[in-house]
Amino acid sequence: MKKFLLLCLSFLLLLFVTGCGPKKELRLKVQIVGEGYLLTEPNKSGYRKGEEVKITAVPHDGYVFSKL
Structure with a gap:
């Protein structure tokens, strides 16, 4: 019984350590x-997959956007 319990705990520890990899940004x-x-917006260095990012283009004074 002790060996079985030790085996189960070892397996759970292994799953916990290997199953939680770092999240990619x-x-x-x-x-x-x-x-x-x-x-x-939001302004940060990395984003999670599926995260929504709002991008706004702002021209300098005297410039306008044109369609290509």
Whole structure:
């Protein structure tokens, strides 16, 4: 009985340690062409998969957006 209990506890410990890997973060990389900047909300270095990110393009004074 002690061996069975030890085996079960060892198995549960192994599952706990290996089953909880680090969560991957995704990075948002943009390249701005022209004059202006982007606002991201939330503004942070990494995002979880499926997380919603609001991106707003803001032109500098005297510049406007055009359709390509």
